[in-house]
Amino acid sequence: MRELRIHGRGGQGSVTAAELIAVAAFEGGVFSQAFPAFGVERRGAPVQAFVRFDDKKIRLRSQVYEPNYIIVQDSTLIKDVNVFMGVRKGGIVIVNTEKKPDYTVPEGVKLITIDATTIALKAIGLPITNTSLMGAFAAATGEIQFSALEKALNHRFPKELAAKNIAAAKVAFDIVKGAA
Amino acid sequence: MAEKTCDLFDCGHRACGGCGAALAARLVTKAAGKESIFVSSTGCMEVFSTPYPETAWKVPWIHSLFENAAAVASGIEAALKKQGRKEKVVIMAGDGATFDIGMICISGAFERGHDFTYICYDNEAYMNTGIQRSGSTPYDASTTTSPAGKYSFGNKRQKKDMPAILAAHGAPYVATTSIAYPADLLQKVEKAIATPGPSYVQIHAPCCTGWGFEGEQTIAIAKLAIETGLWVNYEMIDGKVTKVKKVVRKPVEEYLKTQKRFRHLFKPTRQDAEIAAIQAIADKNAEKFGIDIKLPPKKE
Amino acid sequence: MALAVGCRARPGKARDNKTGSWRVFKPAFDHEKCSKCGMCQTLCPEGCVHEDAEGFFDPDYNYCKGCGICAAECPKEAIAMKQEEK
Amino acid sequence: MMEITEGSHAIAEAVRLCRPQVISAYPITPQTHIVEALADFVANGQLDAEYITVENELSALSACVGASAAGSRTYSATTSQGLMLMAEVCFNAAGMRLPIIMSIANRAMGAPLSIWNDQQDSIALRDSGWLQFYAEDNQEATDLHLLAYKVAEDHAIQLPAFVCFDGFILSHTYEPVDMLTQQDVDKYLPKFNPSERLDAADPISFGMYATPEYYLEFRYEMDQAQKRAKDVIAKAGKEFGAMFGRDYSALIEGYRLEDADTAIVAMGSICGTVKDAIDEMRADGKKVGLLKIRVFRPFPSEEIAKMLSHVKRVAVLDKNISLGAKGATVMEVRDALYGSTIPVKGYVLGLGGRDVRKRNIKEIVELTEKGPEDMFYGLRKELI
Numbered sequence: 001m002r003e004l005r006i007h008g009r010g011g012q013g014s015v016t017a018a019e020l021i022a023v024a025a026f027e028g029g030v031f032s033q034a035f036p037a038f039g040v041e042r043r044g045a046p047v048q049a050f051v052r053f054d055d056k057k058i059r060l061r062s063q064v065y066e067p068n069y070i071i072v073q074d075s076t077l078i079k080d081v082n083v084f085m086g087v088r089k090g091g092i093v094i095v096n097t098e099k100k101p102d103y104t105v106p107e108g109v110k111l112i113t114i115d116a117t118t119i120a121l122k123a124i125g126l127p128i129t130n131t132s133l134m135g136a137f138a139a140a141t142g143e144i145q146f147s148a149l150e151k152a153l154n155h156r157f158p159k160e161l162a163a164k165n166i167a168a169a170k171v172a173f174d175i176v177k178g179a180a
Numbered sequence: 181m182a183e184k185t186c187d188l189f190d191c192g193h194r195a196c197g198g199c200g201a202a203l204a205a206r207l208v209t210k211a212a213g214k215e216s217i218f219v220s221s222t223g224c225m226e227v228f229s230t231p232y233p234e235t236a237w238k239v240p241w242i243h244s245l246f247e248n249a250a251a252v253a254s255g256i257e258a259a260l261k262k263q264g265r266k267e268k269v270v271i272m273a274g275d276g277a278t279f280d281i282g283m284i285c286i287s288g289a290f291e292r293g294h295d296f297t298y299i300c301y302d303n304e305a306y307m308n309t310g311i312q313r314s315g316s317t318p319y320d321a322s323t324t325t326s327p328a329g330k331y332s333f334g335n336k337r338q339k340k341d342m343p344a345i346l347a348a349h350g351a352p353y354v355a356t357t358s359i360a361y362p363a364d365l366l367q368k369v370e371k372a373i374a375t376p377g378p379s380y381v382q383i384h385a386p387c388c389t390g391w392g393f394e395g396e397q398t399i400a401i402a403k404l405a406i407e408t409g410l411w412v413n414y415e416m417i418d419g420k421v422t423k424v425k426k427v428v429r430k431p432v433e434e435y436l437k438t439q440k441r442f443r444h445l446f447k448p449t450r451q452d453a454e455i456a457a458i459q460a461i462a463d464k465n466a467e468k469f470g471i472d473i474k475l476p477p478k479k480e
Numbered sequence: 481m482a483l484a485v486g487c488r489a490r491p492g493k494a495r496d497n498k499t500g501s502w503r504v505f506k507p508a509f510d511h512e513k514c515s516k517c518g519m520c521q522t523l524c525p526e527g528c529v530h531e532d533a534e535g536f537f538d539p540d541y542n543y544c545k546g547c548g549i550c551a552a553e554c555p556k557e558a559i560a561m562k563q564e565e566k
Numbered sequence: 567m568m569e570i571t572e573g574s575h576a577i578a579e580a581v582r583l584c585r586p587q588v589i590s591a592y593p594i595t596p597q598t599h600i601v602e603a604l605a606d607f608v609a610n611g612q613l614d615a616e617y618i619t620v621e622n623e624l625s626a627l628s629a630c631v632g633a634s635a636a637g638s639r640t641y642s643a644t645t646s647q648g649l650m651l652m653a654e655v656c657f658n659a660a661g662m663r664l665p666i667i668m669s670i671a672n673r674a675m676g677a678p679l680s681i682w683n684d685q686q687d688s689i690a691l692r693d694s695g696w697l698q699f700y701a702e703d704n705q706e707a708t709d710l711h712l713l714a715y716k717v718a719e720d721h722a723i724q725l726p727a728f729v730c731f732d733g734f735i736l737s738h739t740y741e742p743v744d745m746l747t748q749q750d751v752d753k754y755l756p757k758f759n760p761s762e763r764l765d766a767a768d769p770i771s772f773g774m775y776a777t778p779e780y781y782l783e784f785r786y787e788m789d790q791a792q793k794r795a796k797d798v799i800a801k802a803g804k805e806f807g808a809m810f811g812r813d814y815s816a817l818i819e820g821y822r823l824e825d826a827d828t829a830i831v832a833m834g835s836i837c838g839t840v841k842d843a844i845d846e847m848r849a850d851g852k853k854v855g856l857l858k859i860r861v862f863r864p865f866p867s868e869e870i871a872k873m874l875s876h877v878k879r880v881a882v883l884d885k886n887i888s889l890g891a892k893g894a895t896v897m898e899v900r901d902a903l904y905g906s907t908i909p910v911k912g913y914v915l916g917l918g919g920r921d922v923r924k925r926n927i928k929e930i931v932e933l934t935e936k937g938p939e940d941m942f943y944g945l946r947k948e949l950i
Binding site for chain 4: 214215216217219226227230231232233235237238239240241242243244245247248250251252253254255256257258259260261262263267284285287288289291292
Binding site for chain 2: 481484487489490491492493494495496497498499502503522523524525526527528540542543545546547548549551552553561
């Protein structure tokens with residue numbers, strides 16, 4: 001079983017990202033499960049969402065403590081929240097930032113930074129970063145196929161909005177793929 | 181002949197002899213007719229009419245709880261609508277269930293605008309549990325929870341104005357009536373039932389046991405309530421008073437004197453200030469509704 | 481008799497309860513004085529007053545509780561309350 | 567067709583397919599997504615029902631009482647505080663033998679206020695006469711609604727039912743669920759055909775009162791109906807299995823229990839975590855198994871006694887506590903095992919949303935080997 005933890009702020013679409021990644025993974029033939037850290041957080045407060053991937057039916061119901069993957073939707077979270085807590089050796093951390101990192105990830109963990117905000121502003125016209133980060137996640141981890149992500153976005157959003165989000169995801173996907 | 185009467189509210193019920201509420205049930209079921217479904221709240225009427233298996237109701241009838249008749253009726257109305265059925269839904273609840281414990285359910289149901297008729301038989305206290313005060317108990321009435329005593333003249337508050345509250349909810353038809361005027365009662369209940377949407381009829385129904393008078397006096401006392409201006413029979417359509425019963429008013433004393441619940445106003449000593457306060461309530465009613473019949477001045 | 485599911489019942493059984501036994505005073509209806517106005521029937525809380533073929537009214541003593549409303553409200557004073565003989 | 571969807575949506579979809587005619591509910595976390603989805607179905611013509619937006623839960627269930635008595639299939643959903651506001655109506659609906667189905671997204675009871683999961687709410691109403699089903703995952707949560715209608719509406723039963731699933735843990739989780747079709751559901755679940763209803767053509771009095779000469783017998787009849795429900799569930803659950811491939815005929819289920827030394831008894835979504843922990847313990851040579859309770863009312867005492875007869879010890883997990891006594895499940899499991907010498911240890915855990923992990927389950931098994939005293943598990947010692 002592989003696990004993903006998404007850190008974001010209320011309103012940034014962390015739960016939607018978890019849901020769409022789970023849908024895309026399931027589309028690709030693996031079992032998946034997505035759920036938020038259930039809370040009473042309002043817009044702007046730090047939130048978390050989780051995704052599990054496995055080759056068999058997922059029964060585990062506890063929260064994710066030792067993730068293989070971490071997505072950080074907003075780098076300002078890093079100083080507030082221990083976003084790297086529990087990450088497994090060999091794991092991958094994706095951080096949305098336009099800056100060079102002034103923090104370190106645990107040993108044996110790969111850090112990928114991407115300026116998802118700029119990508120989103122260009123492609124969607126709004127600073128909605130979750131779809132770009134999904135693209136980056138697909139490229140970095142291989143847990144989901146881009147075509148499956150595309151399908152999930154098309155299913156979730158109206159045509160025009162889906163197209164913009166797919167474009168954003170594609171830009172991020174290509175950047176991460178190119179860097180690899 | 182096994183059944184000599186054909187009422188929809190059957191003989192054999194266990195109300196006290198001379199019960200105003202039982203008469204209200206007879207008249208309301210008569211006005212509603214067979215194509216209706218009745219919903220009762222917990223209360224005296226529910227208890228005197230439905231000990232298993234002896235139901236006095238010859239129309240379909242349901243009782244769930246004390247406070248939820250309006251919500252139960254909402255569900256029935258919705259179900260009938262869904263099933264394409266035409267029966268009318270009529271709630272029959274006491275003043276405790278209406279003014280107090282059922283208030284939230286009533287407010288919700290009236291606001292949603294269900295097509296039902298809510299009848300409150302108003303005997304001005306919790307009679308089922310032994311004559312405790314309700315939000316409908318009149319000023320200075322002695323009840324078991326508002327007893328007259330050395331430092332008390334009984335209930336400290338006036339009746340809550342339920343008709344106005346329900347009219348404010350947008351109820352298209354709101355009326356008050358009395359068992360003393362059966363024709364008026366029948367007509368108003370029929371009108372309420374015929375009006376689409378939630379309508380409300382409050383029926384003054386004296387309780388010989390709770391108020392303290394002989395059963396044969398039930399009608400006479402109900403009449404006195406109207407003749408003194410302490411009860412007003414009126415009708416409100418879309419929130420406007422359209423019809424009022426006018427009277428040549430008598431002093432409130434004539435009404436108060438007939439009932440043990442007001443006895444402390446006369447014995448051991450006459451309480452003039454309290455009687456005057458009650459007279460002021462009647463005067464205010466008279467002014468608000470314009471019930472006074474102005475007799476031509478006597479010629480000298 | 482087996483119980484009905486959910487404590488439900490069809491009408492009819494209330495009539496098993498003969499409330500006439502509650503009576504202390506018994507109304508005597510005088511047809512001579514009666515104007516056939518029907519007020520006694522309208523105002524009876526028991527609904528036990530019935531009309532005969534000629535339009536006169538009489539109570540069903542099986543159910544009449546003897547409250548006396550009919551006597552008190554009769555405009556012709558055609559109903560008299562008398563001590564019940566038991 | 568398998569689809570990844572939120573638990574609440576899967577449940578709402580299943581409810582839609584059951585064709586309730588009257589829905590009445592009030593928003594409360596974490597149940598809200600279900601009734602929002604149903605409102606949406608009605609608004610878009612996907613569900614032909616009357617949807618009553620009531621002013622509180624008391625009225626929500628009261629409206630269902632009226633609608634059910636008038637002969638319509640009815641549905642509501644709630645949790646926690648909302649369920650307590652319905653408590654009086656719950657007893658009433660069961661006593662009136664009205665087969666209302668209600669989803670319970672299990673949540674802790676205040677105070678202190680908590681929106682998070684445990685099962686105190688539905689457990690608190692275990693004496694109300696409602697059948698109680700508990701789901702392990704969203705597939706079960708979905709399927710049990712069909713089963714509940716089928717059983718509740720059976721003329722031999724005529725009792726309302728809770729379909730319980732852990733709030734947030736299931737209600738807000740996206741996972742694959744086999745979504746049923748209208749055709750299938752129609753085939754499985756016949757139209758509501760009440761034995762009696764409020765009807766001018768046949769006037770019946772509902773909700774009369776019973777004197778001491780009758781009351782005891784009415785409660786006995788309800789208890790008998792609960793007991794008959796075991797067979798009706800078995801039949802309806804088997805039929806479900808034949809149609810959809812998921813057999814719900816058993817009130818309890820064993821997982822690797824046949825040769826187990828230690829049996830864990832649990833209910834709801836925790837069963838999944840327990841199963842994963844068991845697999846790992848088995849790999850380490852520990853003979854542990856699970857007894858999952860799917861139906862808490864009627865309580866499967868005989869079935870539990872039989873299934874546990876061979877084990878050396880039992881650990882019962884309770885996401886509830888009868889304060890001053892014990893968890894509800896451990897009391898009933900002990901009663902079921904009365905006369906046997908198998909030690910039973912009760913654990914109150916996971917209250918108010920405290921997460922339960924595989925490592926906790928493993929520790930519980932170790933603790934159970936040490937002695938049978940009941941305990942709160944996972945207390946933060948620094949706070950007490």
